[in-house]
Amino acid sequence: MTVLPYLVAGWIFLIGVYGLVTSRDLIHAVGCLAVTQSSTYVLLLAVGYRNGGTAPVFADAPTDSRVVDPVVQALTLTDIVVGATVTALLLALVVQLRKRHGTVDPDALSELKG
Amino acid sequence: MDTARLLPLVVAVPLLGAAVLVATGRRLPRLVSDIVGCAFAAATAAMALLVLFRAGHPGPGTYPVEWVGGWRRVGIVLVGDPLGAGLAALVSLLVVAVLVYSWRYFEEPPRRHTGSFPALVLVFQAGMCGFALTGDLFNAFVFFELMGAVAYALTGFRVEEPKPLQGALAFGVVNSLGAYVTLLGITLLYARTGELGFAQIGRRLDAEGPDGLVLAAFVLVTTGLLVKAAAVPFHFWLPDAHAVAPTPVCMLLSGVMVELGVYGVARVYWTVFSGPGGLSHPDFTRALLVLGVLTALLGAVMCWQQRHLKRLLAFSTVAHTGLFLIGVAVLTPEGMSGTALYVLGHAGVKAALFACAGVLLDRYATVDEHELFGRARELPAVGVLFALGGLGLCGLPPFGSGLGKAAAEEAAGHTAGWLPALYVLVSAVTGGAVLRAGLRIFAGVGRRPRDEEEGGPETTGEEEPETGGRLVRIPVPLLAVPAALLAASLALGVIPAVGSAVGRAGALFTDTGGYRRTVLDGHTAAAPAHLPPHWQLTGILLGLLSTALAITLATLAVRRPVHTGTAALLAPVRRLQSGHIGDYVAWLIAGTALLTVLTVPGVR
Numbered sequence: 229m230t231v232l233p234y235l236v237a238g239w240i241f242l243i244g245v246y247g248l249v250t251s252r253d254l255i256h257a258v259g260c261l262a263v264t265q266s267s268t269y270v271l272l273l274a275v276g277y278r279n280g281g282t283a284p285v286f287a288d289a290p291t292d293s294r295v296v297d298p299v300v301q302a303l304t305l306t307d308i309v310v311g312a313t314v315t316a317l318l319l320a321l322v323v324q325l326r327k328r329h330g331t332v333d334p335d336a337l338s339e340l341k342g
Numbered sequence: 343m344d345t346a347r348l349l350p351l352v353v354a355v356p357l358l359g360a361a362v363l364v365a366t367g368r369r370l371p372r373l374v375s376d377i378v379g380c381a382f383a384a385a386t387a388a389m390a391l392l393v394l395f396r397a398g399h400p401g402p403g404t405y406p407v408e409w410v411g412g413w414r415r416v417g418i419v420l421v422g423d424p425l426g427a428g429l430a431a432l433v434s435l436l437v438v439a440v441l442v443y444s445w446r447y448f449e450e451p452p453r454r455h456t457g458s459f460p461a462l463v464l465v466f467q468a469g470m471c472g473f474a475l476t477g478d479l480f481n482a483f484v485f486f487e488l489m490g491a492v493a494y495a496l497t498g499f500r501v502e503e504p505k506p507l508q509g510a511l512a513f514g515v516v517n518s519l520g521a522y523v524t525l526l527g528i529t530l531l532y533a534r535t536g537e538l539g540f541a542q543i544g545r546r547l548d549a550e551g552p553d554g555l556v557l558a559a560f561v562l563v564t565t566g567l568l569v570k571a572a573a574v575p576f577h578f579w580l581p582d583a584h585a586v587a588p589t590p591v592c593m594l595l596s597g598v599m600v601e602l603g604v605y606g607v608a609r610v611y612w613t614v615f616s617g618p619g620g621l622s623h624p625d626f627t628r629a630l631l632v633l634g635v636l637t638a639l640l641g642a643v644m645c646w647q648q649r650h651l652k653r654l655l656a657f658s659t660v661a662h663t664g665l666f667l668i669g670v671a672v673l674t675p676e677g678m679s680g681t682a683l684y685v686l687g688h689a690g691v692k693a694a695l696f697a698c699a700g701v702l703l704d705r706y707a708t709v710d711e712h713e714l715f716g717r718a719r720e721l722p723a724v725g726v727l728f729a730l731g732g733l734g735l736c737g738l739p740p741f742g743s744g745l746g747k748a749a750a751e752e753a754a755g756h757t758a759g760w761l762p763a764l765y766v767l768v769s770a771v772t773g774g775a776v777l778r779a780g781l782r783i784f785a786g787v788g789r790r791p792r793d794e795e796e797g798g799p800e801t802t803g804e805e806e807p808e809t810g811g812r813l814v815r816i817p818v819p820l821l822a823v824p825a826a827l828l829a830a831s832l833a834l835g836v837i838p839a840v841g842s843a844v845g846r847a848g849a850l851f852t853d854t855g856g857y858r859r860t861v862l863d864g865h866t867a868a869a870p871a872h873l874p875p876h877w878q879l880t881g882i883l884l885g886l887l888s889t890a891l892a893i894t895l896a897t898l899a900v901r902r903p904v905h906t907g908t909a910a911l912l913a914p915v916r917r918l919q920s921g922h923i924g925d926y927v928a929w930l931i932a933g934t935a936l937l938t939v940l941t942v943p944g945v946r
Contacts, residue, residue: 245519245931248515248923248924248927249924249928249931251923251924257924261515265522267522267526268522268526271526275533299532300529314490314491314494317491317514318511318515321510321511322511324498325511328503328504328507329504334923339504340508340509340585340586340921341919341920341921
């Protein structure tokens with residue numbers, strides 16, 4: 229087991245956050261949020277990986293064969309479903325904002341202050 | 343029937359109701375879909391109360407635990423301990439109140455979408471009940487995101503207006519990022535222990551000593567929950583979202599959703615990290631106390647500065663969340679039960695205040711304190727409710743919020759002697775701001791405020807009414823619901839049985855060993871020795887003091903001429919609330935760093 233996947237997960241999270249903070253376009257910002265979420269997939273799968281393990285499907289493999297952790301795969305799938313919902317909802321809000329406001333630049337949205 | 347079997351139904355019934363409404367809502371007339379929505383919410387409330395009643399009475403199998411589908415080893419566990427079940431009951435009752443309120447509130451739902459609002463509220467209810475009842479960390483994340491996603495949609499429900507969209511977007515981005523941070527922490531815990539249940543993780547962690555990984559997991563998990571709880575500096579989304587969401591939604595957001603974040607922090611700490619393998623008690627107290635005090639002070643200061651009524655109430659929620667966090671941070675059964683009672687009383691009072699603000703919005707198409715000056719003299723009933731709400735917010739005895747505040751501040755006083763003063767000050771300032779607005783709007787006391795004298799960034803309250811046209815006569819539900827909520831909040835402080843039940847709930851909640859034995863081994867947990875919240879002389883006097891202070895502040899504010907000195911002094915603080923999503927995300931990361939710094943001495 230190497231430490232590389234964990235570093236990759238951390239790096240993906242950080243560049244996603246960096247993109248969110250500096251974003252000048254809300255669609256880009258929602259994309260960056262999806263990027264930060266990808267780091268959770270990478271971390272989950274890295275945690276459940278076993279060297280030499282195969283997919284946790286026992287249909288054509290002996291029941292004592294070495295497999296990767298199926299729990300994290302279920303968690304990742306759930307996470308993807310959650311993420312898809314949130315991303316779709318936020319993008320819909322951005323589309324509507326563009327219609328009503330005529331802009332997707334967060335710097336131009338200044339009605340809520342103080 | 344076994345009460346434990348009801349636990350999954352508390353989550354499933356509202357979801358079923360939402361499905362029914364989505365399938366049939368478009369064909370049903372408005373009245374029928376509202377009744378269907380209310381019926382499903384009320385049925386859930388009845389079941390949650392039944393679970394609570396069972397959990398609140400000592401006997402064999404003290405509180406119900408249900409392994410969904412009978413999968414004991416890897417399954418999903420729902421736990422009806424008195425505090426979680428109580429929160430689920432509170433959520434359900436408030437949802438019923440909100441659905442009755444919105445019966446006449448949204449007079450014109452979007453054409454051919456009659457059932458969409460009650461359906462969304464029911465999904466929201468399912469998410470919140472699930473979060474309160476779950477005994478599993480990953481499920482807590484799923485319910486966290488479920489209630490989050492519905493809350494974003496409800497915040498931006500009026501899609502034809504630009505402001506709600508902005509608020510919903512900031513809410514969505516910041517909260518989802520918080521949820522993903524929590525998931526990173528959950529993954530680390532899974533990597534260490536191979537478990538996902540609160541009780542299982544806690545047991546495995548306690549088999550070894552704490553190290554950097556456990557601490558990192560604690561910081562990450564807590565960050566997301568604190569984002570939901572709107573602790574400083576994670577709070578920026580809250581005023582933006584609460585100020586623009588439809589009023590019935592605000593009642594739920596401020597009344598229970600934010601408090602569920604505080605509950606999450608307390609639940610995760612007590613069941614997972616409070617043993618020898620987690621974070622030591624002094625370290626947790628220090629970290630949460632710092633954030634709680636910052637939150638309370640900043641919320642109070644910002645609350646006083648607002649003229650947008652809903653934004654004012656939103657910042658008062660931030661301030662009170664700070665007080666709740668302090669009550670959790672002192673780590674005693676008394677602090678926990680006092681805070682639980684404070685949350686119950688606060689929910690009634692705050693929802694009633696939002697309901698009054700909603701009446702003003704629909705009648706005058708504004709919630710701006712300056713614009714409404716003296717105009718609502720014709721609504722004495724709403725004025726009385728608003729004033730009572732303000733007094734309840736100050737902690738005036740015998741409101742439930744007053745009893746909760748008294749118990750929590752006493753418990754906090756044992757940890758640090760100056761904390762009761764903070765409770766008094768913060769509740770006086772937030773209650774005073776509400777009373778000041780009430781005096782101006784409903785009585786027209788003092789000088790008419792002039793806009794040009796105000797400096798700095800400002801959100802004013804020019805809004806579209808949420809009904810089809812402006813209200814001429816106030817419909818009965820719009821008055822009955824806040825009146826009932828205030829009466830309930832008052833009753834909480836008067837009925838002694840409430841105090842003893844909450845005291846028992848707090849004692850069971852803080853009994854980590856008992857929780858683990860009940861969930862994992864099926865043993866019964868007896869409530870350890872505890873002191874239920876009850877009226878004491880010091881508590882009554884401090885409650886009266888904060889009320890007197892609030893009335894003085896409010897009278898001074900409406901009498902004295904507006905001067906810009908304090909406003910100029912606080913302008914930098916107000917500028918932080920920039921409405922920019924990037925800034926809010928940067929603050930979230932800064933907050934995570936702060937939390938890390940505060941807990942690092944815990945590494946041994």
